[in-house]
Amino acid sequence: MATITLKDLVKAYGDTEVLHHVAADIQDGEFLVIVGPSGCGKSTLLRMIAGLETVTSGEVSIGDRMVNKLEPADRDIAMVFQNYALYPHMSVRENMAYGLKIRKIDKGEINRRVEEAADILELRPYLDRKPRQLSGGQRQRVAMGRAIVRDPQVFLFDEPLSNLDAKLRVQMRLEIRKLQQKLGVTSIYVTHDQVEAMTLGDRLMVLNGGYVEQLGTPIELYDRPATVFVAGFIGSPAMNLITVEASENQLKLPNGAYLEGGNDLGKVTLGIRPEHLVSDGIGPIRVTVQLFEQLGANTLLHGVLEGTDCDIVASLPGHVSASAGTVMCFSVQAQNLHIFDIQTGKRIGA
Amino acid sequence: MVENRPILGVISHLVLILGVVIVALPIWITFVASTHDAVRMTQVPIPLLPGSHFIENFKETLFGTGLSSSAGAPVxxxxxxxxxxxxxxxFGKISISLISAFAIVYFKFPFRMGFFWMIFITLMLPVEVRILPTFEVVANLGMLNSYWGLSIPLIASATATFMFRQVFLTIPDEMLESARIDGAGPMRFFWDILIPLSRTNIAALFVILFIYGWNQYLWPLLITTDSDMTTIVVSIKQMLEAAEQSPKWNIIMMTALLAMIPPVFVVVAMQRLFVQGLTETDK
Structure with a gap:
């Protein structure tokens, strides 16, 4: 168990800087999720913490130790890879025991730890099988088992669920969370899936193009996204982002309608979450319906602002239907409006 | 294909049987010839059914001096x-190629690709092309008429290095990273992960290389002058050229038969691994 401190971390390949001055303090026992689109540098960051990539500048500390120059094996970490990276010629038991064997840990102790991990992960019947005889979910569990038996200070997960089918992914997500809470080991988890990020993380770090866009709890990120990028990335379906004209206490939509709120700011980006659009028949946001997606519990409406080509998505409770081309009116509460600077993308105001 | 056409069936059987006859007939004649006495083998027509001198020929070939005139060692x-x-x-080729492929794939050092291409270029220089300088080197090292002289010049191998390089490249990087996190050093990784993972390829290569070594003719002919060091393939040819004598076909054929057994044994014993090694893609 340990804290992890990232100080001003930079990664560059030649002249190309791919990670720009990343800083974070991760608490003991915390579950941090690093999330971002592919190519944003999230795996690179994780691999730098693991010691699989060199650090160009800055510091990685685990506990009180600066580990920049330490080999991965000496950092007291365990990592779960996307493709599990199980040794195909070893049985499940040997796979889990391999790291301990190298550390010259006593045989009885190895067996005890492997069996304990196997019990936690319900892998006991499979201990003598080879990885290729296991299903995807079981392999995933073996990879976790390999991490658990090491009893490390830190767990690192590199998109561990992306090779599983959707249903199994949801199930394993819960299991990972439960396991982490049970063991209380500081964990860093990389994913591109924002739902996974929201459900797993104590805190989320949103990376984009090598920059940290925001670091905070899932609810902070959802309620008060710091940038347009975070606003569009967190939440599903994605937030509606509309360019509006802000004048004294009024926001002018592209189709000429007015919303209350805002200051005298000129052009700004307005964000409204689909679930915050309330269909009341009289609201100022008039949307021409294009199509509906029926999800059962709620309905997604896809349309455009009346008279413009500005796309709008609204999430409505229950079953709703109307023919394409009809106009529906929505309103939105002032506290659910997010306003961002059009140039910098930064959040303005509360 | 699941088809039911009688004529097609007959034709395919005919073609296959013809193929078997073409391949098997010389071996059958070799076997038949090794079971007759020397006199019968000088008469026409050559016999097509086995005779009764197999044991006798076998003993004479294996433990006798083969042919008296070759003044040579027993077979x-x-x-x-x-x-x-x-x-x-x-073994030499496999070990050296494994190690060099390991170096080329997993270590970063200056001129890494340069070394790879240098090894690769030796594909253009088989023994026959470099036979004079190689002979000179082996002679100067005093390795004529020795097992070292017979094998070392043939051990350097680009093909095997290249093949293991390809095998190692198919092993995902995560395997290496996972081993690093587990605390395995380079040699540990080599022994515990790489070797077991390339097991089938090693077996396939062993079969190919064993037969390659067994069938060497030119090189052993050149560097062995002592008849105690001659290889079987060379000696069969020498028996044919035994001066001032008609060839003793029964003995020669018995020798040929004996020369076939070890490669056949190796192929049969390793067949399963051999096929896996050439076809397996799952890592």
């Missing part, structure tokens, strides 16, 4: 020479 000695040479070549 068991040549079999032993061939076996030693083939095994040394096979």
């Amino acid at each position: 068991w000695r040549m079999l032993l020479n061939s076996m030693t040479m083939a095994l040394m070549i096979a």
Whole structure:
């Protein structure tokens, strides 16, 4: 168990800087999720913490130790890879025991730890099988088992669920969370899936193009996204982002309608979450319906602002239907409006 | 294909049987010839059914001096020479190629690709092309008429290095990273992960290299002058050229038969791994 401190971390390949001055303090026992689109540098960051990539500048500390120059094996970490990276010629038991064997840990102790991990992960019947005889979910569990038996200070997960089918992914997500809470080991988890990020993380770090866009709890990120990028990335379906004209206490939509709120700011980006659009028949946001997606519990409406080509998505409770081309009116509460600077993308105001 | 056409069935059987006859007939004649006495083998037509002198010929070939005029060692000695040479070549090539492929794939050092291409270019220089300088080197090192002289010049191998390089490249990087996190050093990784993962490829290569070594003719002919060091393939040819005598076909054929057994044994014993090694893609 340990804290992890990232100080001003930079990664560059030649002249190309791919990670720009990343800083974070991760608490003991915390579950941090690093999330971002592919190519944003999230795996690179994780691999730098693991010691699989060199650090160009800055510091990685685990506990009180600066580990920049330490080999991965000496950092007291365990990592779960996307493709599990199980040794195909070893049985499940040997796979889990391999790291301990190298550390010259006593045989009885190895067996005890492997069996304990196997019990936690319900892998006991499979201990003598080879990885290729296991299903995807079981392999995933073996990879976790390999991490658990090491009893490390830190767990690192590199998109561990992306090779599983959707249903199994949801199930394993819960299991990972439960396991982490049970063991209380500081964990860093990389994913591109924002739902996974929201459900797993104590805190989320949103990376984009090598920059940290925001670091905070899932609810902070959802309620008060710091940038347009975070606003569009967190939440599903994605937030509606509309360019509006802000004048004294009024926001002018592209189709000429007015919303209350805002200051005298000129052009700004307005964000409204689909679930915050309330269909009341009289609201100022008039949307021409294009199509509906029926999800059962709620309905997604896809349309455009009346008279413009500005796309709008609204999430409505229950079953709703109307023919394409009809106009529906929505309103939105002032506290659910997010306003961002059009140039910098930064959040303005509360 | 699941088709039911009687004529097609008959034709395919005919073609296959013809193929079997073409391949098997020379071996059958070899076997038949090794079961007759010397006199019968000089008469026409050559016999097509086995005779009754197999045991006799077998003893004379294996433990006698083969042909009196070749003043040579008994055939068991040549079999032993061939076996030693083939095994040394096979093991030598496999170990050196494994290590060099390991270096080229997993270590970063200056001129890494340069070394790779240097090894690769030797594909253009088989023994026959470099035979004079190689002979000179081996002679100066005093390795004529020795097992080292027979095998070392044939051990350097680009093909095997290249093949292991390809095998190693198919092993995902995560395997290496996972081993690093587990605390395995480079040699640990090599022994515990790479070797077991390339097991089938090693077996396939062993079969190919053993036969390659066993069938060497030119090189052993050149560097062995002592008849105690001759290999079986060379000695069969020498028996044919035995001066001032009609060839003793029964003995020669028995020798040929004996020369076939070890490669056949290796192929049969390793067949399963051999096929896996050439076809397996799952890592």
